[in-house]
Amino acid sequence: MKKNKVLKVSMATLALLMSAGYVAQDYQVTPTYAETTKIGDSAQLISTATTWKYLDNNVDPGTETDRYAWTKADYNDSEWKSEAGKFGAKKGKLEDLGDGFVPTVLLNQYINGVNGDDIPAFFFRTTVNISNLDDFSSLSGKLYYDDAAIVYINGVKVASFDEPEGGFESNMSYGGSNASNPKEGVISLTKEQLKDVIKTGQNTIAVELHQGRASSSDIYFEFNNLQVDYGQEETTVEQKALNLTIGEDETKMNLTWYANTNTSGTVQLAKAGAMINGEFPSQFTTVEATNNQANDKGFYYNQATLANLEENTKYVYRVVNGDQVSKIYDFTTKDFDGSYNFIFAGDPQIGASGSASKDTEGWDKTLSDSINKFNPNFILSAGDQVNTASDENQYSGYLDHEELTSVPQATTIGNHDSSSNAYTQHFNLPNETAKGETAAGTDYWYVYNNTLFMNINTNNTSTAEHKAFMKEAIKENQDVRWKVVVFHHSVYSVASHSVESSILKRREELTPVFDDLGIDVVLMGHDHVYVRSNMMKGMKVSQETKDLTSVTDPEGILYLTANSASGSKYYDIKTNISTDFVAKMDQSKQRSISNIEVSENSFKVTTYLYNSNDNQWSTLDEFTINKSVETNNQEITLVPEETANDIRVVAPVGTVEKNSTLSAVEVNEGDLYQGIKNTLNTILGSDKDFKVFDLSLIKNGNIINPLGKVQLSLALPEGYDASKLLIYQVQDSQNNDITLNPITYTIKDGRIIIETASLGQFVLVNNVENKKPDTGNGSNTNLPTVKPSNTNNSTTTTNNKVVTGDNSNLIAWGTLLFTALGCSLVAYKSKKEEKLK
Structure with a gap:
C-alpha cells in the first residue's frame, strides 16, 4: 500500500449519483476556491497496466429491457476481447493522436473494419477489489478520452465527460467534444456520494466511450489511475459562486452564494466610508438569506436582497455561514x-x-x-x-x-x-x-x-x-x-x-x-x-x-x-x-x-x-x-400632492416635459437646514425666522429641469412681513459646498411670485429687524442693485401694492458679498437630507 503524506480531495460533486450525469471539461474538477487536506493512505485500484474486457464490433451490449445491463457485475463478458494498455486508433492505425497520446491497443475504428463511417461507441469492463471500507474517505483518479466518456461503478453512473446535454439517445450514438486531441477527465468522489455504490470486495468498473461523429479521424481511451483514499476527512465551511444580480429597481441588489452547510447564511452590509484601517465597520445591517440544497451536491445556495440603497454610495459587504465569514467585498451605486x-x-x-x-x-x-x-x-x-x-x-x-x-x-x-x-x-x-x-x-x-x-x-x-x-x-x-x-x-x-x-x-x-x-x-x-x-x-x-x-x-x-x-x-x-x-x-x-x-x-x-x-x-x-422631448402644449399649473405653503408652478407652453409632476418638501431639520441657519446668522447677525422649501420637477421617478422660465408661486408664510422678506436659492458648487444666491421676487395678493429657469431649495427669511447683510467693512452705504443671472427684475402693473426685493438694499448687500469679494457666502458641506423616492 502506497503512503501519501498529503492528499488533496475535492469536495465538489461530479454527479448526482443514481440520476443525472456530470460533464467535466479539460480542467481538474477540484475547484480553486477551497481544498480539504488530510493525511492518510491510498490503495490503487486501476493503472495503465489494468486488464480490460472490451467491445469494438459495433454491437450494443445492452439488452432489450436494460440498456445498462453491461455495466453491472452479473453481466457475461466472456466473449469480449481482453487487453491491458492504452486503447485507440488514428485513421485505423496505432499512431500519435497529438500531444503524445499514442495507443498501445488498436481499436477497430470503422464499421466495415477498413474505412468509412466510424463505430459510434466502445465499451470497457474491469473488476477491482476493495478489501476495507473502514475510514474510507474518497475515490479519486483520472482518465484520458476522445470524444466522450461515461464511468460506471456497479451499474451506477458516477462521472461523465462531454456527454451531450440530456444524455445519449442510445448506447450506439455519436456525440462528444470533437476536440483535436484527447482530453483529461478527473474523478473526485466523496464517501457520501459513494455510500450506496461501492462495497467491500469485488466492484465492477465500466466505461462507455463515444465517437463525436461518423467522420472522426481518431478514438482514444486511457484509464490512467483510480485509487481509494483512507483517513478522517477534515472539513471546513466553504463559500463560493458569489455574484450580484440586478434588483427590481436601482435601489435594490440581489446576491447568491454557495456554502457546504445547510445553515442559512446572512449578509452584513455597511457604507464603505465607515471602514477604519481596512476593518469592516462595527455597525452594519444584517440581511437574512434563504438556504436550499443546490445542484452542486453537498452545497446549498444562499440568496438575499439588499434594499434601500442610496445613489452614488460605496458599500462593503460580506457573507456569513455559521462561524465562517467571507472576505470583504464592495459595490458602488450610481446616479438614480x-x-x-x-x-x-x-x-x-x-x-x-x-x-x-x-x-x-x-x-x-x-x-x-x-x-x-x-x-x-x-x-x-x-x-x-x-x-x-x-x-x-x-x-x-x-x-x-x-x-x-x-x-x-x-x-x-x-x-x-x-x-x-x-x-x-x-x-x-x-x-x-x-x-x-x-x-x-x-x-x-x-x-x-x-x-x-x-x-x-x-x-x-x-x-x-x-x-x-x-x-x-x-x-x-x-x-x-x-x-x-x-x-x-x-x-x-x-x-x-x-x-x-x-x-x-x-x-x-x-x-x-x-x-x-x-x-x-x-x-x-x-x-x-x-x-x-x-x-x-x-x-x-x-x-x-x-x-x-x-x-x-x-x-x-x-x-x-x-x-x-x-x-x-x-x-x-x-x-x-x-x-x-x-x-x-x-x-x-x-x-x-x-x-x-x-x-x-x-x-x-x-x-x-x-x-x-x-x-x-x-x-x-x-x-x-x-426620442424628441414631449412638452406641454398649453400653459399648465403644477401642484404637488402635499401642498406645502400652497406652492404651485405655472409653466408656459413648452417649458416642462409632458407628464411631469411637482414635488415640494419643507426642510426643517438636518445638515442642510443647520448649515443655512449658520449662514444666515453670519449674514444677518442674529437668528432669523426662515423656511426652506425643496422643489423638484419629477418625471418617471427622476428629477428633471424646466426647459424654460416658469413662475413659482407660494403663499407668504404666516407672520412674515412682506416688506422685509429676503429670498435665497441654494446652489451646489463643484466641490459640493453650498452657496446661497439672492433672488428677486414680487408679491401679489399675499403670494410670492418668482420667475425662474431652475428649481431646487429656496430659503425665505423674515428679516424683521431690516438689518442689511454685513459686508465686513462696517459700512451701510447704499449699494447698486445687482440682478442675479438666473432671475429677472420683477415689475407689476396692478392696483394692489407690490413690494419687490429691489425696494430694499438688503438683497444688494448680499449680492455684493458674493460678487465684489469674489467668494461665496458660505461653504458648508452638505448632502440633501430628503431623498425623493
Whole structure:
C-alpha cells in the first residue's frame, strides 16, 4: 500500500449519483476556491497496466429491457476481447493522436473494419477489489478520452465527460467534444456520494466511450489511475459562486452564494466610508438569506436582497455561514437620475469550445476590460452562460471573477441553461413570474431608472404566456421612458440558427406582440454572430438604417443580436438567405461586447471587437435611437400632492416635459437646514425666522429641469412681513459646498411670485429687524442693485401694492458679498437630507 503524506480531495460533486450525469471539461474538477487536506493512505485500484474486457464490433451490449445491463457485475463478458494498455486508433492505425497520446491497443475504428463511417461507441469492463471500507474517505483518479466518456461503478453512473446535454439517445450514438486531441477527465468522489455504490470486495468498473461523429479521424481511451483514499476527512465551511444580480429597481441588489452547510447564511452590509484601517465597520445591517440544497451536491445556495440603497454610495459587504465569514467585498451605486449604461454580452457559453479553461480566460478578459473601460451600472447576458446546464465546473468558469461580486448582472436563460435548475440557483433575479417556465426559471422584469426590462424565457415557446407577462409588467410600470425586451433565441439573425423552423416561428409570433406593446429595443443572442437590424415593424423594414448612425422618433423596433463575449464559439454567416432586415452584420471571430448608454431621450449602442493581434478593442458599430422631448402644449399649473405653503408652478407652453409632476418638501431639520441657519446668522447677525422649501420637477421617478422660465408661486408664510422678506436659492458648487444666491421676487395678493429657469431649495427669511447683510467693512452705504443671472427684475402693473426685493438694499448687500469679494457666502458641506423616492 502506497503512503501519501498529503492528499488533496475535492469536495465538489461530479454527479448526482443514481440520476443525472456530470460533464467535466479539460480542467481538474477540484475547484480553486477551497481544498480539504488530510493525511492518510491510498490503495490503487486501476493503472495503465489494468486488464480490460472490451467491445469494438459495433454491437450494443445492452439488452432489450436494460440498456445498462453491461455495466453491472452479473453481466457475461466472456466473449469480449481482453487487453491491458492504452486503447485507440488514428485513421485505423496505432499512431500519435497529438500531444503524445499514442495507443498501445488498436481499436477497430470503422464499421466495415477498413474505412468509412466510424463505430459510434466502445465499451470497457474491469473488476477491482476493495478489501476495507473502514475510514474510507474518497475515490479519486483520472482518465484520458476522445470524444466522450461515461464511468460506471456497479451499474451506477458516477462521472461523465462531454456527454451531450440530456444524455445519449442510445448506447450506439455519436456525440462528444470533437476536440483535436484527447482530453483529461478527473474523478473526485466523496464517501457520501459513494455510500450506496461501492462495497467491500469485488466492484465492477465500466466505461462507455463515444465517437463525436461518423467522420472522426481518431478514438482514444486511457484509464490512467483510480485509487481509494483512507483517513478522517477534515472539513471546513466553504463559500463560493458569489455574484450580484440586478434588483427590481436601482435601489435594490440581489446576491447568491454557495456554502457546504445547510445553515442559512446572512449578509452584513455597511457604507464603505465607515471602514477604519481596512476593518469592516462595527455597525452594519444584517440581511437574512434563504438556504436550499443546490445542484452542486453537498452545497446549498444562499440568496438575499439588499434594499434601500442610496445613489452614488460605496458599500462593503460580506457573507456569513455559521462561524465562517467571507472576505470583504464592495459595490458602488450610481446616479438614480435616468442616465446610465450597461454592457451587453452574448453567449459566454463556458465549455463550448471544448476547453472550458480557454473559454473562462476569454470571458475573464472581456469582463475586466469592459468594466474598466465603461464602468457600467450592470451587465446584461444574452444567455447560454454555460455549455452544459448542470455542469457546476462550467458555472465556476462563468462566475469565479471578482468583477461579478461588485457589478450586478441580469442573466438570460439560454437553450444550454434551460434543462437544469442550476441556473435559478446561481442567479437571484427579481419579479420572477409563473409564466415562461422551464427547469431553469421563468420570465422576469426589472426597472432601471427610466427603463423597463422584460426578460422572457424563449425556451418556453408559449407566446401567449410571454405576452401576458409583458402586459402585466407594462401595466405595473407605465411611467417608463424606454421598454426593452431581452431573450436568447435571436429572431433576426444570419448564421446557422437563423433558418431553423423554431426560430422562424418565434419571429412570426413574437414580433407582432412587440409592436402592439410599444417595445423600443429587443436584445438577443444564440446565433454567435453580430447583427443590428433596420428599424422593424413586425416582419417588415419600417426604416432603412444601413447608412445611418442614428434615428429620431422611429416607427418600429431595433433588434440587436450579440456575438460571443468569451470567444467560445462562432457561427459563419449564411450566404443563401435573405438579409433585407440587416443594417449591420459581422463575423470577425473575435470576442465582442456592446456598451449601451441610456438617457431620457437617447438609447445608444456601441459595439466593440477585441483584436488579439494588438490586444486592443476597436469600434465595430455605433447606433442611436433618439426620442424628441414631449412638452406641454398649453400653459399648465403644477401642484404637488402635499401642498406645502400652497406652492404651485405655472409653466408656459413648452417649458416642462409632458407628464411631469411637482414635488415640494419643507426642510426643517438636518445638515442642510443647520448649515443655512449658520449662514444666515453670519449674514444677518442674529437668528432669523426662515423656511426652506425643496422643489423638484419629477418625471418617471427622476428629477428633471424646466426647459424654460416658469413662475413659482407660494403663499407668504404666516407672520412674515412682506416688506422685509429676503429670498435665497441654494446652489451646489463643484466641490459640493453650498452657496446661497439672492433672488428677486414680487408679491401679489399675499403670494410670492418668482420667475425662474431652475428649481431646487429656496430659503425665505423674515428679516424683521431690516438689518442689511454685513459686508465686513462696517459700512451701510447704499449699494447698486445687482440682478442675479438666473432671475429677472420683477415689475407689476396692478392696483394692489407690490413690494419687490429691489425696494430694499438688503438683497444688494448680499449680492455684493458674493460678487465684489469674489467668494461665496458660505461653504458648508452638505448632502440633501430628503431623498425623493
